[in-house]
Amino acid sequence: MASRNNGSTPFERLKNRYDRDMVCPECGYDDDEGEWLSETDGRRIVYQHICPSCGKVRQSSYTLGR
Template sequence: MRHEPRPGASPFERLGAHFDEVDRVCPDCGFEDADGRWTTTTTGDRVSYRHVCPSCGSIRKRTLDVGDR
């Protein structure tokens, strides 16, 4: 199922959907967290993502610069 970005959707929503689709497999143990979610934290122009693997407990972090575009 795909969610098309709607006009007016925030950049955060679009980035979140992106991560949901492509990055659910833990690089450490290979567990696919099908129901997993990246926790999003926004600080200014920066979005931080955090995901904890339910299988091995590995924590992954991503930081994106959103900026004004």
């Protein structure tokens, strides 16, 4: 068996990347305490962030390759 790393899945790496991008492009609000929500159906992963200041919804999705 290969050695397991500490839960650093591709999902988490992607999420970490998004979690650094918390500034709303619409109003410039820095949602420091917010986070991107992720949802997946196994083939696609969708990240969504709603700005608490202006309500702007940012969404991006990835198709999971293999």
